Amino acid sequence: MSTNTKESNGAQIPSSYLQYHKIISQYIEDSISTAQLAKKHGLDISEKVESQIGYDLPDRIAKIHEIDISNRLRTLLPKLGKELTALKISEEIVLGKYGGTTIEEKLNNAVRVGLSVVTEGVTVAPLQGIYDVKIKTNANRTQYLSVSFAGPIRSAGGTEAAVTMLIADHVRKVIGLDKYIANSFDDEISRYVEELRIYEREVGNFQFKVSDKDVIHCIGSLPVEIDGVDTDPVEVIGHRNLQRVATNRVRGGALRVMNDGLIGRSRKLLKIVETLKLEGWDWLKNLEGAIQTPEDDTVSHRMTEVITGRPVLSMQKKIGGFRLRYGRSCNTGFSTIGIHPTIPILLNYAIAVGTQIKIDAP
Structure with missing residues (x-):
């Protein structure tokens, strides 16, 4: 094997590795060209090759969301790091610097792109884990932001899923929306407590065990609503047909973000909040977090x-x-x-x- 090397970002790369990479890259380009020729015959559903090649993180994120932000991300990431870059690019998207016709479309793009930056664009969470981002109304007629989660949000990991709520809160402030007020119409906080316990009993366990007290404090303090689509054919018994909850079934994605993210990793999330200098999240200090029971070990x-x-x-x-x-x-x-x-x-x-x-x- 050749011992000739080339330096890349301070690392010595053997010339044989570079040649190997060149061969693979050429093979991929040839395969895509062949696939594109086949697509032009019009026998498939679409006439373009769906699989795209992303050469780095900014390129990958830009192609996932079909938004031209790759150059901007290449500028921000080395200077700010992932979390700050996620906030900055989300802010720019929601302000309309990268298109979007309606404010909800901009909010959707902002939150999804922010999560993609945090997860480095390697999970399905930004596309399939976030079901929708909407503007809803409190009982006092103020408007607030609601993020609806689906089952695939689990692929993001607890901390990253919780950071989604930080990003959503940031863009909420940027466009001037009010905070989410729990229990505006129904006993939504108790619905979360009941829903969590039914999920644990009928569907499966989460990564952490959390107390009812923490659930009550978390939902009552959140500036952005955690909502979700039903993920399992199991229904709540007591708190049904709530005005702002579209289903009586358990919402696994929303519960996972709350349980394993906001509460289970509250200490880690608080450090991120302090690093990013975000306001309105001091209530995380009052959460007990994950509970260790004797049977856990x-x-x-x-x-x-x-x-x-x-x-x-x-x-x-x-x-x-x-x-x-x-x-x-x-x-x-x-x-x-x-x-x-x-x-x-x-x-x-x-x-x-x-x-x-x-x-x-x-």
Whole structure:
């Protein structure tokens, strides 16, 4: 193998790697050209190749949302970082610098693009996790912002999903909307408490356990409404047919943002709020956050979460039970872990490339 290298961002890249990258890039371009020729025959639903190539984060986000913001993101990201860039670009979008005919369309684009920046454009959350962004009315006839979530918001992760609410609150202030006032028409706060407990009992557990007190405080303090579409065929019993809630079924996406994001990661979210110098989120200090119960650490409790047929490699917190090879190499890529190459063989290929592993630590 050639030892010639080329420097890129301070890293030495072997010339063989550059040649390999060039070959792959050329192959992709040829494949797209061939696909485009086939599309022109008009036998498919659309006459263009749906898959697009994004060469960096700004390019990826711009193509996902079909908004020409790539150059602006390339300017902002190195200077401000992800969170501040998300706020800045969302602000510019909602002010109409990148098109949009109605204010709700601009709000939709602003919140989705902001989440894309935070999640680095690698999850479906901005497109499918956010169902809609609307302007609604409180009982006192003031207008407020409502973000409706769907099930795929889980792909964003708890912290990133919660940051969506920070972005939504920021653009709300930019265009001069009032705060969301819970219980304007019905007992919406109690609906969330009931809905959360029914979901945990009938559908499944969330990552964290939170108290009713925190749910009440969270929903009562939010400046932007958390809404959502129904995700499971399970209905609430007591708080039905509410004026501002479109369904009697549980809204898994909305519950996940509240439970695993705003409450479960309230401490981490508070640090982000302080870093970004956002106002109106001091109430996060009063949340207890995730509750640890005695049964959380028991083996039996963990075993109940194992899906039938999935291999258990080691019992919880057993030293030496199963150890990962930490660090990064050329074949681990983004958000992945590496194990010794003989492990799949020893385990009769219970683990293969692409297997999802639930680990205790770190």
